[in-house]
Amino acid sequence: MLILDRATYDGIVAHAKRDHPDEACGVVAGPEGSDRPERLVEMVNAAGSPTFYEFDSTDLLALYRDMDARDEEPVVVYHSHTATEAYPSRTDIGLAMEPRAHYVLVSTREHGNNQGPVEFRSYRIVDGEVTEEDVTVVDSLPAEHPIATNPATSQGDPDAR
Amino acid sequence: MPVEVRIPTILRTYTDDQKSVQASGSSLSALIDDLEASHPGLKGRLIENGDLRRFVNVYVNDEDVRFLGGLEAPLTDGDQVVVLPAVAGG
Numbered sequence: 732m733l734i735l736d737r738a739t740y741d742g743i744v745a746h747a748k749r750d751h752p753d754e755a756c757g758v759v760a761g762p763e764g765s766d767r768p769e770r771l772v773e774m775v776n777a778a779g780s781p782t783f784y785e786f787d788s789t790d791l792l793a794l795y796r797d798m799d800a801r802d803e804e805p806v807v808v809y810h811s812h813t814a815t816e817a818y819p820s821r822t823d824i825g826l827a828m829e830p831r832a833h834y835v836l837v838s839t840r841e842h843g844n845n846q847g848p849v850e851f852r853s854y855r856i857v858d859g860e861v862t863e864e865d866v867t868v869v870d871s872l873p874a875e876h877p878i879a880t881n882p883a884t885s886q887g888d889p890d891a892r
Numbered sequence: 893m894p895v896e897v898r899i900p901t902i903l904r905t906y907t908d909d910q911k912s913v914q915a916s917g918s919s920l921s922a923l924i925d926d927l928e929a930s931h932p933g934l935k936g937r938l939i940e941n942g943d944l945r946r947f948v949n950v951y952v953n954d955e956d957v958r959f960l961g962g963l964e965a966p967l968t969d970g971d972q973v974v975v976l977p978a979v980a981g982g
Contacts, residue, residue: 785980788949788956822982828902
């Protein structure tokens with residue numbers, strides 16, 4: 732399941748509506764291994780296309796350097812479909828290279844740049860296999876709790892941050 | 893001639909989960925051959941039909957190698973190579 736806070740959800744939807752009829756794209760970064768989508772980063776669609784998106788290669792490097800410096804990873808990778816349903820296309824599946832990410836698809840086909848509901852769906856895409864998951868929108872993300880999978884943290888290692 | 897190569901998450905299965913590995917070579921092409929020798933399978937994820945895969949980005953010292961001669965991009969001691977899969981779709 733993907734849990735997003737309201738501001739991030741609204742931010743993704745606003746980006747998709749703004750860029751319609753071209754596809755919008757971006758990530759929501761969060762601490763590595765936390766599964767917490769905390770920091771919305773809108774990216775430029777270098778393809779500038781209604782049927783394709785691609786992060787600009789220079790922007791992509793800057794994004795990953797920035798996430799590295801913050802010990803973050805892309806928790807969500809999102810993009811919009813502007814004429815079709817919010818389901819991964821064959822191209823989306825073939826190019827999905829972040830097995831740990833939630834792939835969010837927003838479809839603006841119904842209302843375009845205007846107000847009105849959008850389809851907002853989330854998937855895992857691993858080795859070409861698509862699994863849809865529920866999306867829950869909350870006012871704010873639950874308080875961070877110690878990550879059980881990190882023994883250094885749970886044992887109170889003084890060297891752990 | 894050691895060059896640091898940053899490996900993206902999806903390719904760390906070839907590097908025992910290491911985020912970065914050392915390799916050597918005077919060009920990107922030679923470097924990838926050297927990588928392949930110590931991490932078999934990696935080359936095929938970077939190269940297709942003798943050229944860099946369209947949806948794999950490789951940077952030398954923060955410059956996209958497509959602007960540096962692609963596989964012929966020269967490398968020297970201490971360079972840093974970053975591999976990042978494109979984030980793209982339709």
